[in-house]
Amino acid sequence: MIEGKNISKSFGDRLVLENVSVTMEKGKTNLIIGQSGMGKTVLLKCLVGLIKADQGQVFYDGRSFSKMSFNEMKEIRQEIGMLFQGGALFDSLNVEENVMFPLSMFTEQTLSQKLERANFCLSRVNLENANKLLPSELSGGMKKRVAIARAISMNPRYLFCDEPNSGLDPQTAHLIDELIKEITLEYNMTTLVVTHDMNSVLEIGEKIYFIYQGKIWWEGDKHNILYTENKELQDFVFTSELTKKLKPKKGFGV
Amino acid sequence: MKFLFHFGRYLGLLGQAFQRPEKQSIYIRQILVEMEKLGLASVGIVAIISVFMGAVVAIQMAFNIDTPLIPRYTIGFVTRQSVILEFSPTIISLILAGKVGSRIASELGTMRVTEQIDALEIMGINPATYLILPKIVASMLINPFLIGMSMLLSVGGGWLAGMATGLFPTADYVNGIQSFFHLYDIFYAFIKTVVFAFLIASVSAYNGFYTKGGALEVGEASTNGVVYSSIAIIFVNLILTQILLA
Numbered sequence: 001m002i003e004g005k006n007i008s009k010s011f012g013d014r015l016v017l018e019n020v021s022v023t024m025e026k027g028k029t030n031l032i033i034g035q036s037g038m039g040k041t042v043l044l045k046c047l048v049g050l051i052k053a054d055q056g057q058v059f060y061d062g063r064s065f066s067k068m069s070f071n072e073m074k075e076i077r078q079e080i081g082m083l084f085q086g087g088a089l090f091d092s093l094n095v096e097e098n099v100m101f102p103l104s105m106f107t108e109q110t111l112s113q114k115l116e117r118a119n120f121c122l123s124r125v126n127l128e129n130a131n132k133l134l135p136s137e138l139s140g141g142m143k144k145r146v147a148i149a150r151a152i153s154m155n156p157r158y159l160f161c162d163e164p165n166s167g168l169d170p171q172t173a174h175l176i177d178e179l180i181k182e183i184t185l186e187y188n189m190t191t192l193v194v195t196h197d198m199n200s201v202l203e204i205g206e207k208i209y210f211i212y213q214g215k216i217w218w219e220g221d222k223h224n225i226l227y228t229e230n231k232e233l234q235d236f237v238f239t240s241e242l243t244k245k246l247k248p249k250k251g252f253g254v
Numbered sequence: 255m256k257f258l259f260h261f262g263r264y265l266g267l268l269g270q271a272f273q274r275p276e277k278q279s280i281y282i283r284q285i286l287v288e289m290e291k292l293g294l295a296s297v298g299i300v301a302i303i304s305v306f307m308g309a310v311v312a313i314q315m316a317f318n319i320d321t322p323l324i325p326r327y328t329i330g331f332v333t334r335q336s337v338i339l340e341f342s343p344t345i346i347s348l349i350l351a352g353k354v355g356s357r358i359a360s361e362l363g364t365m366r367v368t369e370q371i372d373a374l375e376i377m378g379i380n381p382a383t384y385l386i387l388p389k390i391v392a393s394m395l396i397n398p399f400l401i402g403m404s405m406l407l408s409v410g411g412g413w414l415a416g417m418a419t420g421l422f423p424t425a426d427y428v429n430g431i432q433s434f435f436h437l438y439d440i441f442y443a444f445i446k447t448v449v450f451a452f453l454i455a456s457v458s459a460y461n462g463f464y465t466k467g468g469a470l471e472v473g474e475a476s477t478n479g480v481v482y483s484s485i486a487i488i489f490v491n492l493i494l495t496q497i498l499l500a
Protein backbone atom coordinates (compact mmCIF):
# COMPACT_ATOMS: atom_id res chain seq x y z
CA MET A 1 0.00 0.00 0.00
CA ILE A 2 1.24 3.47 -0.88
CA GLU A 3 -0.18 6.50 0.82
CA GLY A 4 0.33 10.08 -0.20
CA LYS A 5 -0.85 12.60 2.34
CA ASN A 6 -1.60 16.27 1.69
CA ILE A 7 0.81 16.61 -1.20
CA SER A 8 1.20 20.09 -2.62
CA LYS A 9 3.50 21.18 -5.39
CA SER A 10 3.86 24.36 -7.36
CA PHE A 11 6.23 25.41 -10.10
CA GLY A 12 6.95 29.11 -9.66
CA ASP A 13 3.56 30.60 -8.90
CA ARG A 14 1.70 27.87 -10.76
CA LEU A 15 0.05 25.56 -8.26
CA VAL A 16 -0.07 22.08 -9.83
CA LEU A 17 -1.08 19.92 -6.87
CA GLU A 18 -3.03 21.22 -3.91
CA ASN A 19 -3.36 19.08 -0.81
CA VAL A 20 -3.70 15.83 -2.68
CA SER A 21 -4.19 12.67 -0.62
CA VAL A 22 -4.31 9.26 -2.26
CA THR A 23 -4.13 5.64 -1.13
CA MET A 24 -2.91 3.01 -3.56
CA GLU A 25 -4.08 -0.40 -2.45
CA LYS A 26 -2.08 -3.59 -2.54
CA GLY A 27 -3.03 -6.22 -5.10
CA LYS A 28 -5.08 -3.73 -7.05
CA THR A 29 -4.55 -1.57 -10.08
CA ASN A 30 -5.00 2.00 -8.91
CA LEU A 31 -5.60 4.61 -11.56
CA ILE A 32 -4.97 8.31 -11.75
CA ILE A 33 -6.95 9.86 -14.56
CA GLY A 34 -7.42 13.39 -15.78
CA GLN A 35 -6.92 15.73 -18.68
CA SER A 36 -3.54 16.49 -20.12
CA GLY A 37 -1.51 18.93 -18.05
CA MET A 38 -3.51 18.37 -14.86
CA GLY A 39 -0.56 17.10 -12.85
CA LYS A 40 -0.84 13.33 -13.12
CA THR A 41 2.82 12.85 -13.94
CA VAL A 42 3.83 15.36 -11.28
CA LEU A 43 1.81 13.46 -8.66
CA LEU A 44 3.39 10.17 -9.69
CA LYS A 45 6.87 11.68 -9.51
CA CYS A 46 6.14 13.13 -6.08
CA LEU A 47 5.13 9.66 -4.91
CA VAL A 48 8.40 8.09 -6.08
CA GLY A 49 10.46 11.05 -4.92
CA LEU A 50 11.72 12.24 -8.30
CA ILE A 51 10.05 15.57 -7.67
CA LYS A 52 10.29 17.00 -4.20
CA ALA A 53 6.82 18.03 -3.06
CA ASP A 54 6.55 21.40 -1.32
CA GLN A 55 4.51 19.76 1.36
CA GLY A 56 3.07 16.36 2.26
CA GLN A 57 4.25 12.87 3.06
CA VAL A 58 4.50 9.53 1.32
CA PHE A 59 4.37 6.12 2.98
CA TYR A 60 5.31 2.78 1.45
CA ASP A 61 3.59 0.08 3.51
CA GLY A 62 3.87 2.37 6.49
CA ARG A 63 7.51 3.32 5.88
CA SER A 64 7.82 7.07 5.67
CA PHE A 65 9.50 7.71 2.35
CA SER A 66 9.77 11.45 2.75
CA LYS A 67 11.99 11.21 5.81
CA MET A 68 14.46 8.73 4.40
CA SER A 69 18.11 9.27 3.60
CA PHE A 70 19.30 8.62 0.08
CA ASN A 71 20.57 5.17 1.02
CA GLU A 72 17.38 4.13 2.77
CA MET A 73 15.44 5.33 -0.24
CA LYS A 74 17.62 3.16 -2.43
CA GLU A 75 16.34 0.06 -0.70
CA ILE A 76 12.72 0.90 -1.38
CA ARG A 77 13.55 1.90 -4.91
CA GLN A 78 14.91 -1.53 -5.68
CA GLU A 79 11.36 -2.72 -5.03
CA ILE A 80 9.92 -0.20 -7.47
CA GLY A 81 9.37 -0.75 -11.16
CA MET A 82 8.54 2.31 -13.15
CA LEU A 83 7.45 2.98 -16.68
CA PHE A 84 8.15 6.55 -17.73
CA GLN A 85 5.82 8.36 -20.08
CA GLY A 86 8.58 8.55 -22.68
CA GLY A 87 10.02 5.10 -22.01
CA ALA A 88 13.42 6.33 -20.79
CA LEU A 89 15.28 3.38 -22.26
CA PHE A 90 19.06 3.57 -22.10
CA ASP A 91 20.13 4.52 -25.64
CA SER A 92 23.48 2.84 -25.44
CA LEU A 93 22.03 -0.57 -24.56
CA ASN A 94 20.05 -2.86 -26.81
CA VAL A 95 16.63 -4.25 -25.93
CA GLU A 96 17.73 -7.26 -23.91
CA GLU A 97 20.48 -5.31 -22.15
CA ASN A 98 17.92 -2.73 -21.14
CA VAL A 99 15.67 -5.37 -19.65
CA MET A 100 18.58 -7.15 -17.95
CA PHE A 101 20.05 -3.93 -16.60
CA PRO A 102 18.40 -3.98 -13.14
CA LEU A 103 19.28 -7.66 -12.82
CA SER A 104 22.92 -6.95 -13.60
CA MET A 105 23.03 -4.17 -11.06
CA PHE A 106 21.32 -5.88 -8.19
CA THR A 107 21.53 -9.63 -8.56
CA GLU A 108 24.33 -12.15 -8.88
CA GLN A 109 22.56 -14.07 -11.66
CA THR A 110 24.55 -15.57 -14.49
CA LEU A 111 24.16 -14.21 -17.98
CA SER A 112 21.98 -17.12 -19.06
CA GLN A 113 19.69 -16.66 -16.07
CA LYS A 114 19.37 -12.97 -16.82
CA LEU A 115 18.71 -13.67 -20.49
CA GLU A 116 16.04 -16.16 -19.61
CA ARG A 117 14.32 -13.64 -17.38
CA ALA A 118 14.64 -10.90 -20.00
CA ASN A 119 13.16 -13.13 -22.67
CA PHE A 120 10.32 -14.07 -20.36
CA CYS A 121 9.51 -10.42 -19.65
CA LEU A 122 9.77 -9.54 -23.33
CA SER A 123 7.44 -12.37 -24.28
CA ARG A 124 4.89 -11.06 -21.79
CA VAL A 125 4.77 -7.76 -23.66
CA ASN A 126 4.60 -9.65 -26.94
CA LEU A 127 7.98 -8.53 -28.12
CA GLU A 128 10.04 -11.33 -29.49
CA ASN A 129 12.88 -11.18 -32.00
CA ALA A 130 13.81 -7.63 -31.13
CA ASN A 131 16.47 -8.48 -28.54
CA LYS A 132 19.43 -7.02 -30.38
CA LEU A 133 17.85 -3.79 -31.56
CA LEU A 134 18.86 -0.45 -30.09
CA PRO A 135 16.20 1.93 -28.76
CA SER A 136 16.78 4.21 -31.76
CA GLU A 137 15.73 1.35 -34.01
CA LEU A 138 12.39 0.77 -32.26
CA SER A 139 8.96 2.18 -32.96
CA GLY A 140 7.25 4.21 -30.24
CA GLY A 141 5.03 1.33 -29.18
CA MET A 142 7.95 -1.10 -29.10
CA LYS A 143 9.92 1.28 -26.86
CA LYS A 144 6.99 1.40 -24.50
CA ARG A 145 6.80 -2.37 -24.35
CA VAL A 146 10.52 -2.75 -23.71
CA ALA A 147 10.19 -0.18 -20.94
CA ILE A 148 7.37 -2.21 -19.39
CA ALA A 149 9.46 -5.36 -19.63
CA ARG A 150 12.29 -3.56 -17.87
CA ALA A 151 9.95 -2.26 -15.18
CA ILE A 152 8.75 -5.77 -14.30
CA SER A 153 12.09 -7.57 -14.67
CA MET A 154 12.88 -7.40 -10.95
CA ASN A 155 9.39 -8.51 -9.84
CA PRO A 156 8.74 -5.20 -8.16
CA ARG A 157 6.49 -4.82 -5.13
CA TYR A 158 5.39 -1.44 -6.41
CA LEU A 159 4.68 -0.79 -10.06
CA PHE A 160 4.24 2.69 -11.50
CA CYS A 161 3.12 3.16 -15.09
CA ASP A 162 2.80 6.56 -16.71
CA GLU A 163 0.45 6.08 -19.65
CA PRO A 164 1.40 2.50 -20.43
CA ASN A 165 -0.71 2.25 -23.55
CA SER A 166 -0.59 5.66 -25.15
CA GLY A 167 0.77 5.26 -28.63
CA LEU A 168 -0.12 1.59 -28.84
CA ASP A 169 -2.63 0.02 -31.19
CA PRO A 170 -5.87 -1.07 -29.50
CA GLN A 171 -4.88 -4.74 -29.48
CA THR A 172 -1.49 -4.20 -27.90
CA ALA A 173 -2.97 -1.64 -25.53
CA HIS A 174 -5.45 -4.26 -24.40
CA LEU A 175 -2.66 -6.78 -23.97
CA ILE A 176 -0.68 -4.38 -21.80
CA ASP A 177 -3.73 -3.64 -19.66
CA GLU A 178 -4.28 -7.35 -19.18
CA LEU A 179 -0.64 -7.85 -18.32
CA ILE A 180 -0.67 -5.11 -15.71
CA LYS A 181 -3.83 -6.49 -14.14
CA GLU A 182 -2.50 -10.02 -14.20
CA ILE A 183 0.89 -9.42 -12.63
CA THR A 184 -0.60 -7.12 -10.03
CA LEU A 185 -2.81 -9.97 -8.88
CA GLU A 186 -0.18 -12.66 -9.37
CA TYR A 187 2.52 -10.99 -7.30
CA ASN A 188 0.21 -8.99 -5.03
CA MET A 189 1.80 -5.77 -6.17
CA THR A 190 0.72 -2.23 -5.47
CA THR A 191 0.19 -0.83 -8.91
CA LEU A 192 -0.43 2.73 -9.98
CA VAL A 193 -1.35 3.55 -13.54
CA VAL A 194 -1.66 7.04 -14.96
CA THR A 195 -3.88 7.11 -18.00
CA HIS A 196 -6.44 9.02 -19.97
CA ASP A 197 -7.57 6.06 -21.98
CA MET A 198 -11.19 5.23 -21.19
CA ASN A 199 -10.75 1.64 -22.35
CA SER A 200 -8.13 1.08 -19.67
CA VAL A 201 -10.23 2.85 -17.12
CA LEU A 202 -13.14 0.51 -17.69
CA GLU A 203 -10.92 -2.54 -17.95
CA ILE A 204 -8.49 -2.24 -15.06
CA GLY A 205 -9.76 0.60 -12.86
CA GLU A 206 -10.16 -1.15 -9.54
CA LYS A 207 -9.59 2.15 -7.83
CA ILE A 208 -9.76 5.43 -9.66
CA TYR A 209 -8.74 8.97 -8.76
CA PHE A 210 -9.83 11.75 -11.07
CA ILE A 211 -7.57 14.73 -10.77
CA TYR A 212 -8.83 18.16 -11.80
CA GLN A 213 -7.33 21.59 -11.21
CA GLY A 214 -4.74 20.21 -8.86
CA LYS A 215 -7.22 18.42 -6.61
CA ILE A 216 -8.70 14.96 -6.29
CA TRP A 217 -12.06 15.77 -7.79
CA TRP A 218 -13.58 12.33 -7.62
CA GLU A 219 -12.65 8.83 -6.49
CA GLY A 220 -14.31 5.53 -7.19
CA ASP A 221 -13.92 2.49 -9.42
CA LYS A 222 -14.75 1.22 -12.90
CA HIS A 223 -18.22 0.18 -11.80
CA ASN A 224 -19.47 3.52 -10.59
CA ILE A 225 -17.55 5.85 -12.88
CA LEU A 226 -20.23 5.68 -15.57
CA TYR A 227 -22.90 6.78 -13.12
CA THR A 228 -21.06 9.78 -11.81
CA GLU A 229 -22.99 12.99 -11.27
CA ASN A 230 -19.76 14.97 -11.27
CA LYS A 231 -19.91 17.44 -14.15
CA GLU A 232 -16.16 17.60 -14.91
CA LEU A 233 -15.76 13.83 -14.71
CA GLN A 234 -18.76 13.35 -17.01
CA ASP A 235 -17.11 15.66 -19.50
CA PHE A 236 -13.94 13.60 -19.26
CA VAL A 237 -15.62 10.21 -19.47
CA PHE A 238 -18.21 10.81 -22.13
CA THR A 239 -16.21 12.58 -24.77
CA SER A 240 -15.70 9.87 -27.33
CA GLU A 241 -18.51 8.54 -29.48
CA LEU A 242 -18.00 5.09 -28.01
CA THR A 243 -18.26 6.07 -24.38
CA LYS A 244 -21.24 8.34 -25.12
CA LYS A 245 -23.12 5.16 -25.98
CA LEU A 246 -22.31 3.82 -22.54
CA LYS A 247 -23.82 6.82 -20.81
CA PRO A 248 -26.70 5.71 -18.60
CA LYS A 249 -29.93 7.39 -19.72
CA LYS A 250 -31.72 9.51 -17.15
CA GLY A 251 -34.93 7.92 -15.90
CA PHE A 252 -33.84 4.36 -16.57
CA GLY A 253 -32.64 4.30 -12.97
CA VAL A 254 -29.60 2.50 -11.69
CA MET B 255 26.45 34.92 -6.62
CA LYS B 256 25.60 32.74 -9.57
CA PHE B 257 29.16 31.45 -9.58
CA LEU B 258 28.86 30.45 -5.93
CA PHE B 259 25.61 28.62 -6.64
CA HIS B 260 27.17 26.62 -9.48
CA PHE B 261 30.39 25.99 -7.61
CA GLY B 262 28.49 24.72 -4.58
CA ARG B 263 26.29 22.49 -6.70
CA TYR B 264 29.36 21.24 -8.59
CA LEU B 265 31.03 20.22 -5.33
CA GLY B 266 27.78 18.59 -4.23
CA LEU B 267 27.66 16.58 -7.45
CA LEU B 268 31.27 15.47 -6.96
CA GLY B 269 30.32 14.39 -3.46
CA GLN B 270 27.55 12.26 -4.90
CA ALA B 271 29.76 10.87 -7.64
CA PHE B 272 32.53 9.78 -5.31
CA GLN B 273 30.47 7.24 -3.41
CA ARG B 274 30.84 3.54 -3.07
CA PRO B 275 29.60 2.02 -6.33
CA GLU B 276 26.69 -0.43 -6.15
CA LYS B 277 28.58 -3.16 -7.92
CA GLN B 278 32.32 -3.05 -8.48
CA SER B 279 32.52 -5.30 -11.53
CA ILE B 280 30.08 -3.13 -13.48
CA TYR B 281 32.04 0.00 -12.67
CA ILE B 282 35.29 -1.49 -13.85
CA ARG B 283 33.63 -2.40 -17.12
CA GLN B 284 32.18 1.11 -17.37
CA ILE B 285 35.63 2.62 -16.88
CA LEU B 286 37.03 0.49 -19.71
CA VAL B 287 34.16 1.46 -21.98
CA GLU B 288 34.69 5.15 -21.22
CA MET B 289 38.44 4.84 -21.77
CA GLU B 290 37.69 3.62 -25.23
CA LYS B 291 35.01 6.21 -25.97
CA LEU B 292 36.88 9.17 -24.52
CA GLY B 293 40.50 8.16 -25.09
CA LEU B 294 41.02 5.91 -28.07
CA ALA B 295 38.57 7.95 -30.09
CA SER B 296 40.81 11.00 -29.62
CA VAL B 297 44.10 9.43 -30.70
CA GLY B 298 43.78 10.63 -34.31
CA ILE B 299 43.11 14.28 -33.63
CA VAL B 300 45.74 14.44 -30.88
CA ALA B 301 48.32 12.91 -33.22
CA ILE B 302 47.66 15.30 -36.08
CA ILE B 303 47.66 18.40 -33.91
CA SER B 304 50.81 17.33 -32.08
CA VAL B 305 52.92 16.77 -35.18
CA PHE B 306 51.99 20.15 -36.62
CA MET B 307 52.37 21.90 -33.29
CA GLY B 308 55.92 20.57 -32.85
CA ALA B 309 56.81 21.50 -36.42
CA VAL B 310 55.57 25.06 -36.02
CA VAL B 311 57.36 25.56 -32.71
CA ALA B 312 60.66 24.32 -34.18
CA ILE B 313 60.37 26.47 -37.29
CA GLN B 314 59.59 29.57 -35.24
CA MET B 315 62.58 28.91 -33.04
CA ALA B 316 64.79 28.52 -36.09
CA PHE B 317 63.65 31.87 -37.47
CA ASN B 318 64.06 33.66 -34.17
CA ILE B 319 67.48 32.29 -33.33
CA ASP B 320 69.57 33.43 -36.22
CA THR B 321 72.47 34.91 -34.30
CA PRO B 322 75.68 32.88 -34.16
CA LEU B 323 75.88 33.73 -30.43
CA ILE B 324 73.24 31.12 -29.63
CA PRO B 325 74.17 27.53 -30.41
CA ARG B 326 71.98 25.73 -32.98
CA TYR B 327 71.05 22.93 -30.64
CA THR B 328 68.96 25.48 -28.73
CA ILE B 329 66.19 24.96 -31.29
CA GLY B 330 65.76 21.32 -30.27
CA PHE B 331 66.11 22.13 -26.61
CA VAL B 332 63.52 24.93 -26.61
CA THR B 333 61.10 22.95 -28.74
CA ARG B 334 61.27 20.03 -26.34
CA GLN B 335 60.85 22.26 -23.31
CA SER B 336 57.85 24.18 -24.63
CA VAL B 337 56.19 21.02 -25.83
CA ILE B 338 56.64 19.15 -22.56
CA LEU B 339 55.98 22.01 -20.19
CA GLU B 340 53.11 23.71 -21.91
CA PHE B 341 52.01 22.79 -25.39
CA SER B 342 51.21 19.13 -24.90
CA PRO B 343 49.63 19.22 -21.44
CA THR B 344 47.71 22.46 -21.87
CA ILE B 345 46.91 22.80 -25.57
CA ILE B 346 46.03 19.15 -26.00
CA SER B 347 43.92 19.27 -22.83
CA LEU B 348 42.07 22.23 -24.30
CA ILE B 349 41.50 20.29 -27.51
CA LEU B 350 40.23 17.37 -25.44
CA ALA B 351 37.97 19.74 -23.50
CA GLY B 352 36.39 20.52 -26.86
CA LYS B 353 36.10 16.96 -28.04
CA VAL B 354 35.54 14.97 -24.87
CA GLY B 355 33.83 17.74 -22.90
CA SER B 356 31.11 18.29 -25.45
CA ARG B 357 30.59 14.57 -25.73
CA ILE B 358 30.19 14.08 -21.99
CA ALA B 359 27.91 17.09 -21.55
CA SER B 360 25.64 16.17 -24.42
CA GLU B 361 25.48 12.51 -23.42
CA LEU B 362 24.46 13.36 -19.87
CA GLY B 363 22.20 16.18 -21.05
CA THR B 364 20.33 13.83 -23.36
CA MET B 365 20.04 11.25 -20.62
CA ARG B 366 18.61 13.92 -18.33
CA VAL B 367 15.97 15.27 -20.69
CA THR B 368 14.86 11.81 -21.81
CA GLU B 369 14.48 10.80 -18.15
CA GLN B 370 17.18 8.12 -18.34
CA ILE B 371 18.83 9.64 -15.28
CA ASP B 372 15.51 9.53 -13.44
CA ALA B 373 15.15 5.91 -14.51
CA LEU B 374 18.49 5.07 -12.90
CA GLU B 375 17.51 6.87 -9.75
CA ILE B 376 14.20 5.04 -9.55
CA MET B 377 15.99 1.72 -9.79
CA GLY B 378 17.94 2.66 -6.70
CA ILE B 379 21.16 3.42 -8.54
CA ASN B 380 23.09 6.56 -7.73
CA PRO B 381 23.16 8.21 -11.17
CA ALA B 382 26.09 10.47 -10.34
CA THR B 383 28.26 7.57 -9.27
CA TYR B 384 27.15 5.34 -12.10
CA LEU B 385 27.50 7.89 -14.89
CA ILE B 386 30.12 10.40 -13.79
CA LEU B 387 32.67 8.49 -11.73
CA PRO B 388 33.73 6.16 -14.58
CA LYS B 389 34.15 9.14 -16.91
CA ILE B 390 36.37 10.97 -14.45
CA VAL B 391 38.48 7.92 -13.66
CA ALA B 392 38.75 6.94 -17.33
CA SER B 393 39.86 10.43 -18.34
CA MET B 394 42.46 10.57 -15.59
CA LEU B 395 43.84 7.22 -16.70
CA ILE B 396 43.81 7.68 -20.45
CA ASN B 397 44.74 11.35 -20.86
CA PRO B 398 48.35 10.88 -19.64
CA PHE B 399 48.82 8.37 -22.47
CA LEU B 400 47.40 10.80 -24.99
CA ILE B 401 49.59 13.62 -23.71
CA GLY B 402 52.67 11.40 -23.59
CA MET B 403 52.03 10.41 -27.16
CA SER B 404 51.55 14.06 -28.04
CA MET B 405 54.95 14.96 -26.53
CA LEU B 406 56.75 12.34 -28.60
CA LEU B 407 54.92 13.26 -31.77
CA SER B 408 55.49 16.98 -31.29
CA VAL B 409 59.21 16.56 -30.82
CA GLY B 410 59.13 14.31 -33.87
CA GLY B 411 57.17 16.96 -35.75
CA GLY B 412 59.98 19.45 -35.07
CA TRP B 413 62.48 17.01 -36.42
CA LEU B 414 60.38 16.48 -39.56
CA ALA B 415 60.16 20.23 -40.03
CA GLY B 416 63.92 20.53 -39.88
CA MET B 417 64.33 17.80 -42.47
CA ALA B 418 61.69 19.20 -44.76
CA THR B 419 62.72 22.86 -44.67
CA GLY B 420 66.46 22.55 -44.14
CA LEU B 421 66.24 25.48 -41.69
CA PHE B 422 68.35 23.67 -39.11
CA PRO B 423 70.53 20.57 -39.18
CA THR B 424 68.74 17.58 -37.73
CA ALA B 425 71.85 16.46 -35.91
CA ASP B 426 71.79 19.72 -33.90
CA TYR B 427 68.09 19.27 -33.27
CA VAL B 428 68.56 15.75 -31.98
CA ASN B 429 71.42 16.95 -29.85
CA GLY B 430 69.18 19.72 -28.49
CA ILE B 431 66.29 17.51 -27.51
CA GLN B 432 68.70 15.41 -25.46
CA SER B 433 70.27 18.32 -23.58
CA PHE B 434 69.58 19.44 -20.00
CA PHE B 435 66.85 16.94 -19.41
CA HIS B 436 65.11 17.08 -16.03
CA LEU B 437 62.77 14.28 -15.03
CA TYR B 438 60.87 16.80 -12.92
CA ASP B 439 59.56 18.47 -16.09
CA ILE B 440 57.83 15.27 -17.11
CA PHE B 441 56.42 14.86 -13.63
CA TYR B 442 55.14 18.44 -13.76
CA ALA B 443 53.53 17.86 -17.14
CA PHE B 444 51.74 14.72 -16.02
CA ILE B 445 50.47 16.29 -12.81
CA LYS B 446 48.93 19.02 -14.95
CA THR B 447 47.51 16.49 -17.38
CA VAL B 448 45.80 14.47 -14.69
CA VAL B 449 44.33 17.55 -13.02
CA PHE B 450 43.08 18.85 -16.36
CA ALA B 451 41.55 15.45 -17.15
CA PHE B 452 39.64 15.62 -13.89
CA LEU B 453 38.44 19.13 -14.72
CA ILE B 454 37.33 18.24 -18.25
CA ALA B 455 35.31 15.24 -17.15
CA SER B 456 33.80 16.73 -14.02
CA VAL B 457 32.99 20.23 -15.28
CA SER B 458 31.40 19.02 -18.49
CA ALA B 459 29.55 16.28 -16.61
CA TYR B 460 28.19 18.93 -14.27
CA ASN B 461 26.94 20.97 -17.21
CA GLY B 462 25.19 17.97 -18.74
CA PHE B 463 23.83 16.48 -15.54
CA TYR B 464 21.65 19.44 -14.60
CA THR B 465 20.25 20.12 -18.07
CA LYS B 466 16.59 21.16 -18.05
CA GLY B 467 14.32 21.21 -21.05
CA GLY B 468 14.91 19.58 -24.41
CA ALA B 469 17.21 19.23 -27.39
CA LEU B 470 17.96 22.94 -27.50
CA GLU B 471 19.15 22.96 -23.93
CA VAL B 472 21.28 19.88 -24.53
CA GLY B 473 23.14 21.83 -27.21
CA GLU B 474 23.58 24.69 -24.79
CA ALA B 475 24.83 22.35 -22.06
CA SER B 476 27.34 20.90 -24.48
CA THR B 477 28.68 24.34 -25.38
CA ASN B 478 28.83 25.34 -21.74
CA GLY B 479 30.66 22.15 -20.91
CA VAL B 480 33.40 23.06 -23.35
CA VAL B 481 33.56 26.73 -22.35
CA TYR B 482 33.66 26.18 -18.62
CA SER B 483 36.06 23.25 -18.66
CA SER B 484 38.41 25.31 -20.88
CA ILE B 485 38.20 28.25 -18.48
CA ALA B 486 38.84 25.92 -15.56
CA ILE B 487 41.91 24.51 -17.31
CA ILE B 488 43.39 27.93 -18.06
CA PHE B 489 42.78 29.13 -14.54
CA VAL B 490 44.09 26.04 -12.77
CA ASN B 491 47.07 26.00 -15.15
CA LEU B 492 48.15 29.35 -13.77
CA ILE B 493 47.86 28.17 -10.19
CA LEU B 494 49.59 24.84 -10.81
CA THR B 495 52.44 26.49 -12.67
CA GLN B 496 52.98 28.82 -9.75
CA ILE B 497 52.96 26.00 -7.23
CA LEU B 498 54.95 23.40 -9.13
CA LEU B 499 57.64 25.58 -10.66
CA ALA B 500 58.09 27.90 -7.69
Ligand SMILES: Nc1ncnc2c1ncn2[C@@H]1O[C@H](COP(=O)(O)OP(=O)(O)OP(=O)(O)O)[C@@H](O)[C@H]1O
Nearest residue numbers: 011016034035036037038039040041042043085196
Ligand atom coordinates in the same frame (compact mmCIF):
# COMPACT_ATOMS: atom_id res chain seq x y z
N1 LIG C 1 9.58 20.52 -14.23
C1 LIG C 1 8.53 21.35 -14.40
N2 LIG C 1 8.71 22.68 -14.36
C2 LIG C 1 7.66 23.52 -14.50
N3 LIG C 1 6.40 23.13 -14.72
C3 LIG C 1 6.17 21.82 -14.78
C4 LIG C 1 7.22 20.85 -14.63
N4 LIG C 1 6.68 19.61 -14.74
C5 LIG C 1 5.38 19.80 -14.95
N5 LIG C 1 5.05 21.11 -14.98
C6 LIG C 1 3.71 21.67 -15.15
O1 LIG C 1 2.82 20.96 -14.34
C7 LIG C 1 1.60 20.74 -15.01
C8 LIG C 1 1.24 19.27 -14.90
O2 LIG C 1 2.14 18.52 -15.68
P1 LIG C 1 2.05 16.95 -15.81
O3 LIG C 1 3.20 16.52 -16.59
O4 LIG C 1 1.87 16.37 -14.46
O5 LIG C 1 0.72 16.75 -16.64
P2 LIG C 1 -0.01 15.37 -16.95
O6 LIG C 1 -1.30 15.38 -16.20
O7 LIG C 1 0.89 14.25 -16.75
O8 LIG C 1 -0.35 15.56 -18.50
P3 LIG C 1 -0.24 14.50 -19.71
O9 LIG C 1 -1.46 13.68 -19.66
O10 LIG C 1 -0.21 15.36 -20.92
O11 LIG C 1 1.01 13.72 -19.50
C9 LIG C 1 1.77 21.21 -16.43
O12 LIG C 1 1.04 22.41 -16.58
C10 LIG C 1 3.23 21.48 -16.58
O13 LIG C 1 3.41 22.65 -17.32
Ligand SMILES: [Mg+2]
Nearest residue numbers: 040041085162
Ligand atom coordinates in the same frame (compact mmCIF):
# COMPACT_ATOMS: atom_id res chain seq x y z
MG1 LIG D 1 1.95 12.99 -17.93
